[in-house]
Amino acid sequence: MAAITITNVSKTYPGASAPSITDINLTIQDGEFIVLVGPSGCGKSTLLRMVAGLEEITDGEVRIGDRVVNKVDPADRDIAMVFQNYALYPHMSVRENMAYGLKNRKTPKAEIEARVAEAARMLELGPYLDRKPRALSGGQRQRVAMGRAVVRQPAAFLFDEPLSNLDAKLRVSMRGEIRRLQKRLATTSLYVTHDQLEAMTLADRLVVLNAGKIEQVGAPLEIYHRPASTFVASFIGSPAMNLLDAEVDGNRLRIGSHVIETGRALSARGAITLGIRAEDLQLSASGLPFKVDFIEELGAQRLVHGQIEGQTLVVTLDPQVPLQDEMRLSVTSEKLHLFDTISGKRLDHAQAVAAATPVLA
Structure with a gap:
């Protein structure tokens, strides 16, 4: 050896x-x-x-x-x-x-x-x-x-x-x-x-x-x-990580007209790419509006494909959960990933988000 x-x-x-x-x-x-x-x-x-x-x-x-x-x-x-x-x-x-x-x-x-x-x-x-x-x-x-x-x-x-x-x-x-x-x-x-x-x-x-x-x-x-x-985010993982166009404004992330309050100021400014794993999203009474396009039934889990603010997104849900054509989704802020829009590289300061745990709202 x-x-x-x-x-x-x-x-x-x-x-x-x-x-x-x-x-x-x-x-x-x-x-x-x-x-x-x-x-x-x-x-x-x-x-x-x-x-x-x-x-x-x-x-x-x-x-x-x-x-x-x-x-x-x-x-x-x-x-x-x-x-x-x-x-x-x-x-x-x-x-x-x-x-x-x-x-x-x-x-x-x-x-x-x-x-x-x-x-x-x-x-x-x-x-x-x-x-x-x-x-x-x-x-x-x-x-x-x-x-x-x-x-x-x-x-x-x-x-x-x-x-x-x-x-x-x-x-x-x-x-x-x-x-x-x-x-x-x-x-x-x-x-x-x-x-x-x-x-x-x-x-x-x-x-x-x-x-x-x-x-x-x-x-x-x-x-x-x-x-x-x-x-790497899009290649490793099945399904691939959701990658959404977003903007940083102080301690907020904006996806279209909707705002994510992170609870801490971020050093990035302007356009970024926001990553969220499918399994880190949950159904919620409030949160980002999600319109269902189609469903993949995999037995132990269900992959629900749809759109948020015109951007495609996949969420992993329990097969027993009843579904509607339109739902709302939330995620704790420690599960968010921020990437530079131009280079695609991870933004290290995104880990500041992990200190707070508000949900998408």
């Missing part, structure tokens, strides 16, 4: 007008599970592939343990990768697929057998060791790919969207298997996904990428409850 240190790393493809990765700095501690998350094209797979040695680094440095690995071949970096498409040899059995890398490294036969047997036990692959990949389900194939990585006993695991080809139910169970396996082995892991729910449930820390740059790094709940920008 080893830490991974990424220092001032950039990547520009030949002929490109702009870099796809810009000045990335990140340290993954020994045994830590880091998830790179972001929309398609944000650079997360490119960054992973540079760590793996499958993409050349334009600028900067990658260390695995104490070694700078910029010029080290992928096979010599002491890492193991699990890919989206399994990458299994179809003519080999499960046992042979798992053992293949060790055989190439001239590992003694007895040690290969012991490692394969242990990985098969951990991943419940014992009954399938003599089968070919075509006789396995998608989930079983992915477990074989994981087993092949495990037997290597590498310094780090690299996962490139390994669950993308699985159905929704299987993705949930495989997430649990991956997390349990990583905790048991305590191997440094770097995992790429575009699925924010997958990222939230797996990570020790999330790295949210946007247009080739790091937008925010932190524990999943830290990022959820205190997003650093409107991009």
Whole structure:
């Protein structure tokens, strides 16, 4: 096991007008599970592939343990990768697929057998060791790919969207298997996904990428409850955080003709973006007028979509609560998030709101 240190790393493809990765700095501690998350094209797979040695680094440095690995071949970096498409040899059995890398490294036969047997036990692959990949389900194939990585006993695991080809139910169970396996082995892991729910449930820390740059790094709940920008607020969370156009006037926030009394003067002035999580809104006898457009029934909860002052908003409500076409909503002021309208960055002084708890009125 080893830490991974990424220092001032950039990547520009030949002929490109702009870099796809810009000045990335990140340290993954020994045994830590880091998830790179972001929309398609944000650079997360490119960054992973540079760590793996499958993409050349334009600028900067990658260390695995104490070694700078910029010029080290992928096979010599002491890492193991699990890919989206399994990458299994179809003519080999499960046992042979798992053992293949060790055989190439001239590992003694007895040690290969012991490692394969242990990985098969951990991943419940014992009954399938003599089968070919075509006789396995998608989930079983992915477990074989994981087993092949495990037997290597590498310094780090690299996962490139390994669950993308699985159905929704299987993705949930495989997430649990991956997390349990990583905790048991305590191997440094770097995992790429575009699925924010997958990222939230797996990570020790999330790295949210946007247009080739790091937008925010932190524990999943830290990022959820205190997003650093409107991009993070709209990407992390399901449903996404509500983002409303508002104005600051002393200790007041205005949304259209309606006023939120915060109870403390705010240093910002003029137009801002106000963020509110769907679950932080409640029905109220007074508050902001909310006109219902449509409802999503999810069983344990209900997502109600509508408008406040002509701006779209989603609220999470108990399915047992009776609904009307028009309602009023309130929220305690500590649940409000303020962002700069131009840059999208979080306004730190917005935390002054937390000292008071009046409701929207």
